[in-house]
Amino acid sequence: QTDQTSLSLSLSLSLSLSLSLSLSLSLSHIMNPDLKAERAGASFDPKALTPHLYGGQARLERFNAVRRLIEEDPVFRVDDYYFASREERYTRAMEKTSRLVQLVKQHNLSEEESIVMRLCIREQLPLGLHWVMFIPAIKGQGTPEQQKKWLPLAQSLRIVGTYAQTEMGHGTFLRGLETTATYDPATKQFVLHMSDHGPHAFIVQIRDLDSHKPLPGVSVGDIGPKLGYDSMDNGFLKLDHVRIPRDQMLMKFAQDPKPSPVWIHVWSPERPDDFAQVSESGAYTRPPNTKLSYGTMIYVRSVMISDAARHLQAATTIAIRYGVVRRQSLLEETASKETQVLDYNSSQQQLFPLLGWAYACHFAGQHLIKMYQDLQASLNRADLSMLEYVHGTTTGLKALVTTIASEGLETCRKACGGHGYSRFSGLPDFYQDYVPACTYEGENNVMKLQCARYLVKCFRQAAKGRNLAPEMSYIGQATKPSHTSKPLNLDGPDAWLHWKIQSRVLEAKACLSLAAAVRELDRQLGSTSKGKAWNNAAEPLSAAALEHSQVVMLRLLEGGIATPSIADTARRALESLRSLLALKLIQAQAPALQLANLLSAMDVQHLSTAVTKLLAVVRRDAVALVDAFDLSDHFLNSALGRYDGQVYEALYAAAQKSTLNATPVTRAVQEHLQPLMKFSRAMLGMPKL
Numbered sequence: 001q002t003d004q005t006s007l008s009l010s011l012s013l014s015l016s017l018s019l020s021l022s023l024s025l026s027l028s029h030i031m032n033p034d035l036k037a038e039r040a041g042a043s044f045d046p047k048a049l050t051p052h053l054y055g056g057q058a059r060l061e062r063f064n065a066v067r068r069l070i071e072e073d074p075v076f077r078v079d080d081y082y083f084a085s086r087e088e089r090y091t092r093a094m095e096k097t098s099r100l101v102q103l104v105k106q107h108n109l110s111e112e113e114s115i116v117m118r119l120c121i122r123e124q125l126p127l128g129l130h131w132v133m134f135i136p137a138i139k140g141q142g143t144p145e146q147q148k149k150w151l152p153l154a155q156s157l158r159i160v161g162t163y164a165q166t167e168m169g170h171g172t173f174l175r176g177l178e179t180t181a182t183y184d185p186a187t188k189q190f191v192l193h194m195s196d197h198g199p200h201a202f203i204v205q206i207r208d209l210d211s212h213k214p215l216p217g218v219s220v221g222d223i224g225p226k227l228g229y230d231s232m233d234n235g236f237l238k239l240d241h242v243r244i245p246r247d248q249m250l251m252k253f254a255q256d257p258k259p260s261p262v263w264i265h266v267w268s269p270e271r272p273d274d275f276a277q278v279s280e281s282g283a284y285t286r287p288p289n290t291k292l293s294y295g296t297m298i299y300v301r302s303v304m305i306s307d308a309a310r311h312l313q314a315a316t317t318i319a320i321r322y323g324v325v326r327r328q329s330l331l332e333e334t335a336s337k338e339t340q341v342l343d344y345n346s347s348q349q350q351l352f353p354l355l356g357w358a359y360a361c362h363f364a365g366q367h368l369i370k371m372y373q374d375l376q377a378s379l380n381r382a383d384l385s386m387l388e389y390v391h392g393t394t395t396g397l398k399a400l401v402t403t404i405a406s407e408g409l410e411t412c413r414k415a416c417g418g419h420g421y422s423r424f425s426g427l428p429d430f431y432q433d434y435v436p437a438c439t440y441e442g443e444n445n446v447m448k449l450q451c452a453r454y455l456v457k458c459f460r461q462a463a464k465g466r467n468l469a470p471e472m473s474y475i476g477q478a479t480k481p482s483h484t485s486k487p488l489n490l491d492g493p494d495a496w497l498h499w500k501i502q503s504r505v506l507e508a509k510a511c512l513s514l515a516a517a518v519r520e521l522d523r524q525l526g527s528t529s530k531g532k533a534w535n536n537a538a539e540p541l542s543a544a545a546l547e548h549s550q551v552v553m554l555r556l557l558e559g560g561i562a563t564p565s566i567a568d569t570a571r572r573a574l575e576s577l578r579s580l581l582a583l584k585l586i587q588a589q590a591p592a593l594q595l596a597n598l599l600s601a602m603d604v605q606h607l608s609t610a611v612t613k614l615l616a617v618v619r620r621d622a623v624a625l626v627d628a629f630d631l632s633d634h635f636l637n638s639a640l641g642r643y644d645g646q647v648y649e650a651l652y653a654a655a656q657k658s659t660l661n662a663t664p665v666t667r668a669v670q671e672h673l674q675p676l677m678k679f680s681r682a683m684l685g686m687p688k689l
């Protein structure tokens, strides 16, 4: 059996080898003809859309100039990416970080340009958290004096920080954290130790600035291999009675409005649900909102929407380009050519809504960053009115889009068939580095329930006739009796293409879910405690949070498309994509909508016809829509997603680098398989082949 296997494998290997060689000879440096035809046949020019996505022509040009700095520098090459060990990945990532900082200085780049530069690097950088959490924590949580002291040090990398909040025993439940900070008035120091309860933010020096060795009382190290994130040294940290000066507690929101004395944030056993504040002499007072110290998490949840966009853009670019290059099977037996896999309805049903989500996340990401900036500005004016809304919105969107992007990356991998499983497709690595987003910065089940908590609150306010924030006012419908609803009774499939109809139905469905969740919650509350009632109603509550978040995302997509600077041809293509996404969401809920008398049987039939029509419209522009993202081959690092579509040539060339191909016969075969086969032949004899 082993003999036969090795025989047939070597036969097929030599066969594919000669085929691939001839492909590479005849096709190198030529655009794949199918991809060329797609580009020629699109209804709009992606070059007209790209500047809009990058914030205008001038910003796009700056982006490209920065991107060239990365892609033309050998330190950032990606050809070693798929073969490096974890330690090599980590070391190379650190080398890239160091070069990145040199380039920023050398070219005198702005903060925005340095962010762009980080986004162009096809690697997770170990200092990512320094930029995404440590610096934002100082900005968001530090007093002006603390910012003045720490920000210049952090921004110039004289110090490098992390965000060590999660403990072995607690990640979600922040009120359950067990590290204590005990204030010692005699020395005006906090003593940090692992033993009790309480959430606060402190700057703690953990390593010597010169030797980089851990300081006394600090145990720190890498947590070991993970599903992905090979280039990151995610760490453990243990503090044993570590002393830090009092002013290293981030206490922007824990300050007494009166100028002195300085107030400090400390957990109090009398109010375990709460932060308290304590003065130098030990007097307590409440902060304006106990959740203000969670602000850095709100920031990261906001930027994570853009991160989901980037990953979905990459995955759909790879799968859609490959989908037009890859031909497999015959749709019609009489056809002269095999079918492009993107022409299969099942591929379109899966990939095109994801393309819609990629655009939705793009526009929503921009909106959320702005929303966070507005929140910060209002908090700086001691106005807390936005906090609840922003928390409710970001938790729901974080849960929705990280789930869609994670599942979407896997869908794109499967859409690429067997070659999608190769790491050279780029998709496995994007997936394994992205998927922890469902867990970090608030586990998604927990985030959905936080969003639901806000929705239930809005529902109860609306039921009392109170006004809601304009973005939430549609929830008022949820409180109305459902027996009054009437079906749409649309006069044909094209009526489904109107945004007003789509948003009306999506909102109606979200209201239906919210009303059902509140009914279930109230039913539970009638017979059990509040905690148990919420737990028992978790499923409908989570569904309501997701459907509300879909409404928000679709509105932001529509808002992004409606901006006047987009060329009309591109806008029409995007409108079709938005319609397809909205209608696919509605289609998934059609039975419930019919049951609630919101859609008639004919509405559902028209819906199905409209979806089929839209698939064909989006199919025509699918390549143009992913080309508009303008992701480079360097960033995609994908044999399947290349701009020129030379996928087989690239796969073959990449395979040559496998260390198993360094010698014609591997060491493993020489040391283990050959002796085994020799033994089998000696024992059983060998007929002539």
Ligand SMILES: CCCCCCCCCCCCCCCCCCCCCC(=O)SCCNC(=O)CCNC(=O)[C@H](O)C(C)(C)COP(=O)(O)OP(=O)(O)OC[C@H]1O[C@@H](n2cnc3c(N)ncnc32)[C@H](O)[C@@H]1OP(=O)(O)O
Binding pocket: 112, 115, 132, 163, 165, 166, 171, 172, 173, 174, 175, 291, 292, 294, 295, 297, 298, 300, 303, 304, 306, 307, 369, 387, 388, 391, 439, 440, 441, 442, 443, 446, 450, 453, 454, 457
């Ligand atoms: C120039 C532009 C720049 C652009 C840049 C563009 C960049 C582009 C992209 C660049 C790439 C970036 C990629 C990102 C990579 C990131 C890597 C990150 C790595 C991972 C890091 C981490 O992973 S780091 C740890 C995160 N760890 C959590 O995330 C814990 C979750 N756990 C909780 O967050 C709390 O534990 C939880 C559950 C709320 C309960 O908190 P709790 O028990 O205290 O509170 P309760 O549930 O009792 O709620 C009581 C009331 O508080 C209200 N409330 C609760 N939270 C609130 C809040 N935040 N704000 C307001 N209100 C809040 C709630 O709504 C209730 O309100 P009410 O009473 O009125 O109903």
Ligand SMILES: Cc1cc2nc3c(=O)[nH]c(=O)nc-3n(C[C@H](O)[C@H](O)[C@H](O)COP(=O)(O)OP(=O)(O)OC[C@H]3O[C@@H](n4cnc5c(N)ncnc54)[C@H](O)[C@@H]3O)c2cc1C
Binding pocket: 129, 163, 164, 165, 166, 167, 169, 170, 171, 172, 173, 229, 234, 436, 439, 440, 441, 442, 443, 444, 445, 446, 449
């Ligand atoms: C790659 C990666 C990087 C990270 N980086 C950092 C970092 O830099 N700094 C940092 O501080 N932390 C970091 N974390 C930790 C991360 O924030 C936590 O893992 C996350 O908040 C979830 O907490 P947990 O691990 O305690 O999960 P748990 O809370 O133990 O969750 C386990 C299960 O219990 C469920 N569950 C828990 N509580 C509830 C509830 N109230 N209601 C319903 N279900 C519940 C969850 O849904 C989940 O299914 C990182 C994690 C990962 C994966």
